[in-house]
Amino acid sequence: MPKLLIKGKNMFYEIHGEGEPIVILNGIMMSTASWMPFIDAFSKNNKLILIDFVDQGKSDKMEVQYTQDFHVEMLNELFDRLNIEKVHLVGISYGGEVAQRFALKYEHRLLSLILSNTTSYTNRMLKDIGEGWIKAAETYDGSTFFKATMPYIYSRKFYEDNIHWLTEREKSFGVSLKQEWYDGFVRLVRSAEDLNITDELSKIKVPTFIIGAEYDATTPVKNQEKIQKRIENSKLIMIKDSGHAAMYEKPYEFAAAVLGFTRIYDKKFKIL
Amino acid sequence: MPKLLIKGKNMFYEIHGEGEPIVILNGIMMSTASWMPFIDAFSKNNKLILIDFVDQGKSDKMEVQYTQDFHVEMLNELFDRLNIEKVHLVGISYGGEVAQRFALKYEHRLLSLILSNTTSYTNRMLKDIGEGWIKAAETYDGSTFFKATMPYIYSRKFYEDNIHWLTEREKSFGVSLKQEWYDGFVRLVRSAEDLNITDELSKIKVPTFIIGAEYDATTPVKNQEKIQKRIENSKLIMIKDSGHAAMYEKPYEFAAAVLGFTRIYDKKFKIL
Amino acid sequence: MPKLLIKGKNMFYEIHGEGEPIVILNGIMMSTASWMPFIDAFSKNNKLILIDFVDQGKSDKMEVQYTQDFHVEMLNELFDRLNIEKVHLVGISYGGEVAQRFALKYEHRLLSLILSNTTSYTNRMLKDIGEGWIKAAETYDGSTFFKATMPYIYSRKFYEDNIHWLTEREKSFGVSLKQEWYDGFVRLVRSAEDLNITDELSKIKVPTFIIGAEYDATTPVKNQEKIQKRIENSKLIMIKDSGHAAMYEKPYEFAAAVLGFTRIYDKKFKIL
């Protein structure tokens, strides 16, 4: 299992395929394992790099609280150590927050920035949602945690259509999630609490593509539009009939959008 | 304080003004007190009747679990006891669910049916949201309960604009809500779990008006459209820029819609 | 037939009922006759005043081009002559443009301002749509005029559901519309070409209610939101599943919104 010791912590990563690198930054409850169904498509023409943030998946847990900047520095060092110069950086939700911070600090390392279902500001409602999640996590009870979080993640149609899968998943939460996972989750939530970089986004000049989802009530399309307005020449598409976890509910649309943009990010379309 | 003993329980009600009766059924966390700002406008040309369901406000608490049909029977008996023959029945969220059930059983008592931000089916997501609320309520901790529920109630703009008021309210939860309130709340949530009357709605023939709100992620406009499609000739308007608690976030629009419909519900507009 | 000679032109009007006056200003292709189905509901508790602008319905035709300010002055004089001090002013589309201009000049005569499917600016697209309509009108051919205008007025569902009525209407255009009607129509279109009062709207302080329609592609909900943003404390509701002619496609929702607002425009709802 490939890991690199960075800043005293083991960071887990996977590399698949060859080509312009695509790096994917997970949403808060995700891990490299979440991307298994996408590996084939994303690594066909590209070097796909999956990583677990600290406190996620197979990366080390932290002992102290950190901010998202810590992830940014680890990422930058990871790229150094892997001798990767420039990447397409894809960030989902929490991962999109880190991706924006990375772009603000290390934009020269980006071929393009691709943001999906994310925000540039932890507003008061997101802060309270996070507090609710923390309280649920601190019960260390899988079912309590599941009921407190899932309705924010999926659309109601997906929920209704996949209730058996969700029920199985709820059970698995009780079995597989250990106290240390919940403690890590709480630190991840806290690391996003001070996010407020909307006004800085205008500094980002790298080609940027933004993906929103029609029924994302956690980071609604309005949030994606707010980011688009700030980042010059950034592009936006919307996935219909999907909740916050668009990559999960609509994998084809998500994959088409991401891979399509990596093919045209440096092109000129002089229409007028 | 006017109360009537119905089915062994004291039901609290208030009556204001004279005219065609308008009865308002509360959302699950509301009470008659929530309507204070509306009394003047709603009672000017109408007899406004506010009530607390059992387990709400100043009505008695229950000892055993019940279904929403119990509310229906209490309401019907209340109208008998007050010698009120026909009413405009306005139901908000949970109250809208009871209002639909009432219309299915005692339609002859309705002048019109007005539904706001409600559903005819407790889908799997709503069920899980309810379970999450129950788990939070069972901590008897105001702050835990607040964080678990409020993000589902208000739009993010309202949340952001009124954070000081919300913070005060969170504090007041800790002080004013007692264990028996939370126990009542849990029973109210449970009483809605089996709601599934979508297919019966086509039986409703009374003039029906439905109010949705653009950013209601709990009972989205799609839910309101589903109800509209089932109830023949029912009408629908949407309040922009509001979350689930439309009567709270946009009181003017809500009041205009309700009072407007009570003025034209029996008119014919032969356009074609 | 009640007419008053104002500024050298006969202005046709109708008065129905008693109460706080409601004055309705027609859309460009409408006339007092369009409101027949609404007279009963609107005059029950109010003095309903319907008028034809010059170049509309039974009012005189003009010989020279004018601006919308001419309508404003005629209206103001009409109210003087009828001894009407203050009114609820309801404007539909073109009539909403005149209503906004009236509010900017004679706000002291308004109890409230109610705008439906209108704009504060004849943007370049609206200008070109108008030019297209003028070119079609100048053929004096009913069918050419019908095909050039109707798709901008109705939603596609209404169009599909009422195609027989529309076909009859197309035929009637050929029979009943005379050359002088088309010449009047052209002058009405031209009188709106310079409309650009968005920046002045912030001067309006009278209670204002705005009605948009989901599928209004001519003056989309975005236009209504732009007006709302400018007029302090103005309120907005949206009628679902309707095109530009919301009063025609959804008469109940339209009437409920208008009459509802006239009942609460001067109320206070102190929620927070």
Add this chain to the structure above:
Amino acid sequence: MPKLLIKGKNMFYEIHGEGEPIVILNGIMMSTASWMPFIDAFSKNNKLILIDFVDQGKSDKMEVQYTQDFHVEMLNELFDRLNIEKVHLVGISYGGEVAQRFALKYEHRLLSLILSNTTSYTNRMLKDIGEGWIKAAETYDGSTFFKATMPYIYSRKFYEDNIHWLTEREKSFGVSLKQEWYDGFVRLVRSAEDLNITDELSKIKVPTFIIGAEYDATTPVKNQEKIQKRIENSKLIMIKDSGHAAMYEKPYEFAAAVLGFTRIYDKKFKIL
């Protein structure tokens, strides 16, 4: 200039690049020339085939009226003559209608079907819009034609932002469009009048991707959703802030969607 004589008519086409073939079918007022800005991006990894339908661009004019099936047969023969077995077929608006018809008849020739801003049914409103366009075309006057058509093509923001370009284009209509162009345009419009294949779409089993645009009032997103519902496993994305000519208003988003889908159309994403 490459042309092939098919069914007695010269069909103009262009081929750029190598790889899995992508064939683009024009919207009604477009031609191969419209795609110039896209050639670079679309031919980098694919064989891009652009064509002009008869009565379009550099293909021959017709003398008699035809139906869209005629285009289907010409296309099929073109592929035979060029020894092209299977293609990604991309259809825009009118071209999307032909693409659906082609899929219904020659599905075995498709790798994938990509539909943008199109319809499967010429509803009554589209029929009347078409009639209005025909009446304007028959004046042979560039300005009349421009005012009758452009407001249906672009979003109002694009219109406002690009008014100088539009004004130039209006002038060029008067200069460059000859009587025979207008006659061809009229035949093209008429060839779509009987389109009504919604119920047949369920036969299409080839991977299908549909692109809608938020402010497309001519073939609204609802139309795209109707198509999606009928074609099993078809995917849909929506381009924000664009009118009917999405490839023109939002070329990056359009190109990313099309090229992205050609990269993943045959992949499996087993999520659940």
